[in-house]
Amino acid sequence: MFPDVPLYHGFVKQGGGVMASAHQKMKALCMMMMMLNVFICVLVGVTWNHGDDKSVNQRVRIPSAKFWHKQERSKSFWNKEQQLLDFIHNPVINFATSDESLVELPDWLNDTGPLDPCEPDYRVTTQIADYNTLPQRFQDFLLHMRCRTYPMLINQPRVCDGKPFLLLAVKSLIPHFDRRQAIRETWGRAGVLANRTVATVFLLGNTWSPDHFPDLQGMLDHEAELHGDLLQWDYRDSFYNLTLKEVLFLEWFGQSCPHARFVLKGDDDVFINTPRVINLLEGLTESKAKDLFVGDVISDAGPHRNRKLKYFVPESVFVGQYPAYAGGGGYLYSGELALRLYNTSRRVVLYPIDDVFTGMCLMKLGLAPEKHSGFKTFDIEEKHRENPCIYRILMLVHSRTPQEVLRIWSWITDPELDCQ
Template sequence: MALLRSKLKLMVTVMMINLFIFLIFRQNSQYKNEQDKVHIPSKPFWTKLAPSSAYWNHQQQILDFQNNPILMANYSETDIPDWLINANLSSDPCKPNVRVTTQVKDYNSLPDRFKDFLLYMHCRSYPIKLDQPDICKKPPFLLLAVKSQVSHFDRRQAIRQSWGHAGVIANQTVVTVFLLGNATAWDHHPDLSKSLYDESMRHRDIIQWDYRDSFFNLTVKEVLFLEWIQTRCPGARFIFKGDDDVFVNTYRILDFLKGLSEPKAKDLFVGDVIVDAGPHRDKKVKYFIPESMYIGKYPPYAGGGGYLYSGDLAARLQQVSQHVALYPIDDVYTGMCLRKLGLAPEKNKGFRTFDIEVKYRSNPCAYKSLMLVHPRTPQEMIKIWAWLSNPSLNCH
């Protein structure tokens, strides 16, 4: 009986081996036959260019085409489709582009902020009114660039007295600048130009351009600042750029930066990163963007009041920004520029753009390991800075 079982087991093993050999031979034969066949692609390698229905996407298509030498080489001047020729602009690049009123299908029903943005979307160059040409005579280790508005005197002063105090901090040179546009009568702002001029003369840290300072024009402020860095402060090793209602732990930022390796420092871009986001379609939301303006998802971007990046990357962002159509949300726009460079922002838990738990807000030690907390009033900025500057603070 045992002999019969042994023979049966041997037969099954031999059959399995033969089946395995047969399958291998068959697979190889099929692969050889496949190699001998001529494969015809089911789809064209170059998809046919067609205009996007969304205005921003369409403008970006034009820029991508104009800056792609391979695509441009495939067309003669007479062959380029009409929709890829940006014939909207006058000889003066900062005159309103009235043709946009018919190119955006729901233009007339859009809120005024959209109309204003679309009319001047092509304009990237504005005169500078207040400048500090010598502020980076000695290239700083850290440049603190704060987005502010003309009327925010108290916020700027609180920052000067706390986390934006310029000079030498932890043996590193820190320079602070405030970035402003115009507070126009069109937006019912009082004329504070004399007070701002006096402030600028006293503190020598105001940078102001002659354009309408509005929420949708923060992207204009972004590209103007990137250009300013290259002309006035190209030697800045690192840049923090943020709003004037955040608290920044400058001590922690300097510690973080000094611990970076050279390769990490070169491509540094950290903040509170938002991924898999897209435009809000609810008109009641501050960040509402209609489908006639933009379609698709957003690239990863650092939002919520501030981020930190290298001076080396600032130069590359300035160059690539010329190839990215202006977008009304500045944080998203910076994410678009990073994607164009083949980079992505890195999330850092030290950036608390949606605040910290209420029970920790009055605890000095809660801020010691953080880099940014949003939002904070001018009084809170001064109080927290006093906590962190106290040598007797013990958080062990």
């Protein structure tokens, strides 16, 4: 710590006189002070350890048993896959596995399916008892539930170069040319709206030969070249793969549009009052905007067990209650939250209902969607549907035909419409 200088009880051996002697005494004093500090620290430590045992035990509890107990694996396929993901992404357990005396690993951790997550997972055919009775597209989802990587057929990497205030991300299907065009001419018109930059993208998968759709890819390529707003991936576009569309979009967002302030994600059969949405967003505080996620929230729901229903999920696939989630017809959230949702989505097993899956991701983040009365994903009362002033105060209504979208837009943009 100090230079290697010989010390003497009197003056230094050569030259230096009284000043040199005083310098050496100062060093000796510093050394004594350091030794005294060390002694005090040791004394305090001994006093702490030999003090009141009850007080010590209240401060620190040293476990005498292993903290990880064998966990029974669920009998439902989705739940046990989630158990596996929870284990893999648990930093405490992963740290503890470095010491085998602390952790006893469950034997089911070896049941991980094929090494390549995009290979068909044929475990589902034996581990889901009623697999053969499920709808064919549901079977297809389960076989490929672990795959999240698909080639991109059409991309728009520069659509967000202007750092839009609002990105409208619209779920669509290849044949829905008329819906997309109606949106472009009304609420999804890209450019500057209410003094804010708005960008629009339509999210598409691909057709699959077993579904017997006509080949419209050439028309789609022309549409993409004409409008520059289509995003398409090469996966089977079906109701059960809407969750895949969600995670692929979030990945694209992080790569190509991370500076968009807000995202409104909805179906291609909704009407959105874009000016009113922008007005809502402009009134938010920074803290409110950061975790924003609003929509038509559904709480205390669970899986439907009726096989005739569109949202049917059997007990062999999932058990438990759903978290609060916003109806998939349309919801609004911050761009910052979109980035966090993507990272969290990798820790949640794909679920065959996309809005429920998004609710699961929010719950992982410790968040919940906020209900907003302006989002009507289950429509409005029939007696109000022809009232132009109703649409002036709403944010989103589901569902409307392309012709109705054009008519409603003409109502709310009419400067002579008096709604006093």
